[in-house]
Amino acid sequence: MARTIYIIRHAERMDNVDNNWRKKVGNEYKSDNSPLSAQGHKQCVELAEWFKDIKVDHIFASPFDRTLDTATRMIGDRGIPIKPEAGFLEALYLCCKPPGVRPWNILKETYPLIDETYDPVVNPWKEGFKDEGPGDDACTDRIKDAIEKILNKYEGKGFVCK
Numbered sequence: 689m690a691r692t693i694y695i696i697r698h699a700e701r702m703d704n705v706d707n708n709w710r711k712k713v714g715n716e717y718k719s720d721n722s723p724l725s726a727q728g729h730k731q732c733v734e735l736a737e738w739f740k741d742i743k744v745d746h747i748f749a750s751p752f753d754r755t756l757d758t759a760t761r762m763i764g765d766r767g768i769p770i771k772p773e774a775g776f777l778e779a780l781y782l783c784c785k786p787p788g789v790r791p792w793n794i795l796k797e798t799y800p801l802i803d804e805t806y807d808p809v810v811n812p813w814k815e816g817f818k819d820e821g822p823g824d825d826a827c828t829d830r831i832k833d834a835i836e837k838i839l840n841k842y843e844g845k846g847f848v849c850k
Contacts (some may be wrong), residue, residue: 691843691845691846693845694739694744696735698728698752699724699725699727699728699732699754699758700724700725701722701724701725701728701754702722702724702728703719703722704722704725705725705727709723717753717788718784718787718788720783720788721752721753721754721789721790722754723753723754724753728758731758732757732761735758735761735762736761736762736763736764739763742845744763744845744846745842745845746844747759747769747771747846748771748773748776748838749770749771749772749773749776750772750774751772751773751812752787753790753795753798755776756795756799757799759801760801767801768801769802769803770802771803771808772803772808773806773808773834773838774787774810774811774817775810775831775834776831776834777789777810778827780817780820780826781820781821781826786812786816787817789813792813809834810834
């Protein structure tokens with residue numbers, strides 16, 4: 689059965705356009721978990737418009753705020769639950785140790801559409817992260833494993849926000 693999967697990169701990050709972003713958001717975010725910029729918020733409006741008439745059954749997003757925020761703004765008032773999947777994080781050598789994924793209760797409070805019943809393939813809130821080593825390819829097996837497990841478990845159209 690053919691499926692349609694939309695893979696979407698998060699909207700523009702604040703740290704890519706503002707060297708003083710940490711002073712503006714305080715210590716709430718680690719340096720690898722920058723929130724969206726003002727332009728990123730505008731990009732989300734454009735994404736929401738583009739996808740407004742597209743039926744979606746599932747939304748998976750890495751648990752960084754920029755991806756959860758992009759997914760939340762993109763789906764608008766459709767109320768589709770967002771499944772936070774740490775298996776989709778970038779190469780971990782680029783991240784803080786451990787990566788700056790915020791605690792589950794804070795993410796749920798910030799993004800009410802988080803699906804509390806979803807059991808992530810990689811669950812940083814229970815198991816943490818396994819060492820992967822340096823290099824951009826170090827995350828390939830983790831991401832591939834997450835995609836394969838999700839495709840085997842879920843049917844229908846889906847978004848992956850990375």
